Amino acid sequence: MGRVLLALLLAALLGQAEAESLKIGLNYPRTGNYKDEGLELRRGALLAVEAINRQGGLLGQSLELLSENTDSNAAQATRNVDHFASQGARMVFGSATSEEAIAAGQRARELGLLYFATLGYANEVTGQAGQRYLFRESGSAWMSARVLGEYLSWHLPRQRYHYIVIDDAWGRSIEQTLRLATGSADRARHGRSALPSGPLRREQYRAAMDKAAASGADVLVLALLGDNLQRSMRMAHNMGLKQRMQIIVPNLTKSLVQQVGPQVMEDVIGTETWTWDTPKLENSEAGQRFVERYLREHQEYPGGTAASAYTVVQQWADAVRRSASTDAETLIAALEGHRYQLLKDEQQWRDFDHQNLQSIYAVRVRKRDQIMRDTLKQHYFEIIHRMSGEQAAPSHDEWIQERGEVLSLQ
Incomplete structure (x- = not known):
């Protein structure tokens, strides 16, 4: 009887811990043609999650990063979105190709989730294939x-x-x-x-x-x-x-x-769109702190790919704080037209196409x-x-x- 009660107590505690974390999903290539860029994406995302949790998390909850390998494959990236949704993720981001970003972004839209593209450079991502639930942090062709x-x-x-x-x-x-x-x-x-x-x-x-x-x-x-x-x-x-x-x-x-x-x-x-010495050139204190933190963790300079992932997580978190919500439609309203300065000079989420405007x-x-x-x-x-x-x-x-x-x- 005592063992049963102990098991029930542990299950309840685990369930409470699970409920106390806000989850986000990273679609990244751990293998395949873009695996080196995938490593940078994950490193940047983890640094952002750690920084947010050191500041107390979001809405009274800790932030948890889920990650899945896309193998640079659009079909796999789309399946990953389903997996993230089943795990309770509130937002998905990443992708190494434009095809991944477009396909995974469309699936995220169907599930009511925002999708942020990081390495999808094709004009179609925020052009012909653009849609309300898809934002792009990286530059375009x-x-x-x-x-x-x-x-x-x-x-x-x-x-x-x-x-x-x-x-x-x-x-x-x-x-x-x-x-x-x-x-x-x-x-x-x-x-x-x-x-x-x-x-x-x-x-x-x-x-x-x-x-x-x-x-x-x-x-x-x-x-x-x-x-x-x-x-x-x-x-x-x-x-x-x-x-x-x-x-x-x-x-x-x-x-x-x-x-x-x-x-x-x-x-x-x-x-x-970003190099490790850009923060110094653009007088960005937050950018310089990011470079220093990355250097301590990995003993090398961060690249633009890591900076993109870091920015996406921080900007989603900022929108959650400003709107006091993780609802996708509420966050779209908070992001559209929003100007900010994080790792470089001023950037903006453009309202009509969700392209991130940046130097x-x-x-x-x-x-x-x-x-x-x-x-x-x-x-x-x-x-x-x-x-x-x-x-x-x-x-x-x-x-x-x-x-x-x-x-x-x-």
Whole structure:
């Protein structure tokens, strides 16, 4: 009898503890093409949860992070949303591809949950596929293309381009918008190779690189991500293409330079919405505290991917505090149009498309000898150009043109 009572008491205590935590779900790639970015996402999210709980949690409850592997697969990301909902999650975020963000975001909407995309760069995420329950913290292809286009038009005018792109939503988005921004829309003059999404064979990379080498181009755009980009960069380096062409990687990440190495990546130009020294440049005390905390935990600088996950969790928590609710519709009203400053200068959740407006930077990977002089040998990026979010993101008129007949988020 005593054992039965003890078991019932333990069950009640466990149930109470479970009820006392607010749960959020992280959709991240622990395996697959984007696993390095996935590690950064989880680290950033955990730091945010720990910081919130040190300050007393939310609405009198502690915050708990649930996480599931997407393997960079949209169907798996969607199944994960169902799992998070069954566990009582109040919000879901993450994704490594635009396809994941769109599919998982739609499922979250059906279940009455907000979804925040962190690495879905395709214009469709907040454009044609945008909906009320989907917000995007990261920049878009529009934003990357515009800051790159302005910098390249000033410093590398009238150049011949060649594009190697991944045939997915983001690859098509960034190619289209970068061609417009750089005046390289003429495919007869500015050639391309399209690679299928998913795992690729070495001969597929080689065929694309051989075509680029024979193109006579001055600028080589590698519109690739994850392992595909890592392998392509190594091949371009080994073929000596960097000595003949300026290589552009539209979305650079800390993990890419770490995995490929500074010697291979030096002088490559791309974009970032945040680097570890951005808080100092933008006089953000909260951003500098985040960098210091990350350094203590992991003995390395945080990258933009970790900062994105951290920001999403903190911003959702801020909306919960301001509205005293975890109801999705109430939080949408609290987020739309909201301006804040966290890890950099001012940002805003735009009301008509739920795109996060923030400064975006054109960056160049530093020379290897410069990187090696840094204490941690990780000071990878030099900011070479800056553009405001308002200038970089599509205007309301451009957004309406992309949306077609559906002129508001549903």
